[in-house]
Amino acid sequence: MSLPEEIVQLICRQLSNHRYLDSQTLSFVCRASKALNRIATPVLYSRFNSWEKMKKMASFLRSISLRPELGGYVQEIVFSRFYWFELTEDYLSIFADVATRLGIDLGSWLEEYPYEAMTQLIIAQIPNVKIMDVSTHEVYADDGVGAFTLLEQMAAQVPRRVSLHQLQQLTIGHSDIRRISVGYFGGIIELAPHIRELTISPCYGLYCDEEPKNTRFSLSNVTKLTIDGGHISKTQLESIVRLCGQLESFEFKHHTIYAGLQEISVTPRELIEILALHKHTLRSISVDLGHRERQKTGMFCFSGLCDDGDQILSLKEFSRLETFKIDGTSVLFPEVANPDYHTNILVNLLPRSIRHVELIDAQYESVANMIRLIDSVAKFPFLEEVTLTGNTADGRLGEDKVEFDKHELDTLHAMLERNGITLGNDRYQAELNAY
Template structure:
């Protein structure tokens, strides 16, 4: 029987079970025997994942978070087992004044959490408020108590609305919660937008700087960050003092000073993602959003280490005060001499971009005009300079990829095969022209457009247009077609 095997062999077997997909099996094993429980529980609790809110639907989800936190406080093995915490709080405090029901929780549980908050000594001046918050079902102090007691917590993912996010980030400020999160290697912060005005829900970058300073942090991801030198810390950020190697700022907008200080703060930046959200640009007070020239200058301080770059600058980035257009096209990526992967929108590069010889994968997104010249240039460059380039991907802004193939007309996917004969012919000729360009290429070429790929298959296999139209419109079995 399995129970007669040595514990180390049983543990090896248990490790084939997944903490999420095999959760019920792990729970059953915990009821078999004391030995099985001791071996299975650390796997079961290696990741804690909970949704909290909206209040009218998920009010009692505060209970499992609180009970798990109490278990962590009393169980040393669980404290060491949990490596990842995922909490999603989608309850907009502006929509309802109702507090979460804590009556189902034992009073000693709430008291234990309050006492632990006091023991941690996090923001002693605000302790009375946090004590009240815990008893009324506020998750921020509970989450801090939980994370502060997980001895080996490596990954923290949180999805919050604006008010809750700002309240939580304030608790991470220097000298408060920071010492208790020293083992974190990955942080993913998602701000959930609830306001009708998209410019209202933002996170100022000054509030995330203490997180970037965590000693073991490697990966940081956040959305809707606004960097404005008006709110820049007076002391600034000392270059080459932080250990994070990957940073992702999505749907954000930063001024050049803030972006430069963040990138230069890293000792060795390897992966960089920056996606501009034009809706929050108006929140900048006296600053201009960083442009391509300033961004490249910031990245060049990591020319030896940077291997991945993902950039979407948008086309509406303009200077203030009527000073005209700001640079929105990158002149050259050649200084990033160890760059392996570049993911960028078509509007941000030319048809003959300067690329580093180290480049392996190039993805061109949101293509709104012909890519023939660009792809032809890459084919030639691969033969002379870009010997490491193995993959090129092009993705249109809209389907089908008519603009990408130099067509002025735009229509539904299904009309690529059932529309006017002239349109079908023009689309087919565009595919033929592109395939002729890449036929002799020494890299793999992908057009991220289902119409393009079906047309290509149709030409190769002689399939009828009716089959393709049905597949495009969703009435055709894709698996059988493949």
Template structure:
């Protein structure tokens, strides 16, 4: 009969790697690693930091409460957390034991809980956990079942901590932060201002969704700084020119910008930012931006007495040129951001893309495009000497009920054959439909 293998006979570094593999493949349920922690004192010492390095509430408020209880009673456990995810939850009534421990924690932190645990238990527990994980590097915070439209539940407990002198809490290791609402509710960056105040070194910020720097929360947190953010992703929301400008202007040196428009609201007072306005706002980062990815296909367009959510870009709203973006390598857009003169019109020409793209461009993707886009792409290939770094192009016509409207765009086969031959001759790859699939997912 085979004898059990003595795990602790291995070097400690190997045992730690085994624990990390258990965490990696059992991330939906950390029970296996929990058993390892209880096997012996030696294994507990090695496995516990791995067990607590990652936490995901997995939609369970009870799990959050248990985790908060553990790190409140043993603060050293919170120091092990490297990555954490808060998301929507199933209701759980806090016990007297929970309430007592959390109240003691608030006293130690020097903050006033007031009625938070009764009125906003999810937001309260989220903030109390955040206050005890000083070494976290990656954080994803999604609010849920709160009336965020009124600014209720904003993360002001953390604002109290940020205002302390000297500070008792810091998130100086936090590099990646994702914030938002699981129901695409109207919510702002300022709603989560307390997190950002405590984390001065955030480099990647994702807001899902975003309706501006401030919405309805009062008083507004005017101490938010994004000076170290180099990658800004806005995944959904209805955002106006002033609101977008207020966020982008706080970023010190953007290298990557992504924006996908989708919202559950219609008829909001603030008009959504236009393609041209968006590029004008990004121009302050024209010498640092390497990548821009924008989908405004479902943007609300105001007419004289109505509004719509698809169609060709209005003349004057389109992007005209990116020539000033001296380092831009990747540009991904949908067909509503640029306007090709129609072949039947007297002003028809095929220089739109030649005039649009900067010399530095390497990857260009255009989906849900007009019929005339192929001829403009051919003209781009004719001018390839002006774009010596171009390596990949993706082009798709508008799909049925796509961003340009209900009519499907079928490109001319002869024009496509000509384009593909020119691309092959110039050793330019034809991109696949990854971007199309990503955008259609919304």
């Protein structure tokens, strides 16, 4: 204790962040002395992860309920699916008192949906949280009812007793095959108007079967949107994107959790058109639609080239775009045997502002197109790094591995070195070395 308090606090944070230690280690420090308790307690409660343990979650809720100041220390929290734990009368009594203090009626929540109930009671008592990850398991979605309706009740209070004004990063998700929407988590979003980074995994859409729909929440401050889209349609994707203010980063990856639904999954071209329609000044776009469903010869398939017309044609409208990552099924390179063969696809696709290009699981012809891009580097004066890999076995283009021509690889590598452009992929470099 002869060290400055700032150093002691840093030591406590190291204990809190250590990958092999849990919160109990730091709790021992809190018990060592009154001075250490004062310094270490805010660190101990700054982060909470339920680690799939409902008992741990219940104990945490009891602690911040009995001592509300502890909830004010929470900066980062993770709610994950759980192993069952029977709530005793002691817990139920404390949680009922919290609900009364918050001005809500728990009804049968704790008996029927204890995970969702405790999650909401915790969220209501951590006003300074900045990062939140909520993953539901035994989903409360019967009859189209959203899960976080207790928080919706709190959001409707005048004046409000609960606020999440500090929340900037929110991740929402589930492991249920039912169609769970963004609206399912609407109670959280409604209380947190300043969310800047939103991750949805998986995501079916903005609303599904909820009645009544919560249309009061806003995504106007979201600048980074990451979607693990579970068979998401063009209409559903557009309904989310249009609520966002000015997106700077957009990442989309297809999730197969809803495979087989009647809705048609959004195509790569439609996805870019949606982003352009709402005038988002994007700096980074990442698209991986390689494993989405396609209807081929009367049956579903989950790999292969996209149909002509579904590919991304141009990003020129995104005049500030610096990073573009894409899978090989989202762009079509004409094959050599094709009468319309040319190698201007990437040149016609990319904007002048581009700095980083990543193309994975690509066609054989992608190397020639990359060579043409580097040959036209005067049109792309900010280009710093490229990544290119051929389709892996059982990759996004199908079961066959794509092996690039050695001469073309050598040519491309020499051009990259000559222009001071970094080759940003170890596997591609390994292919070169193998030759």
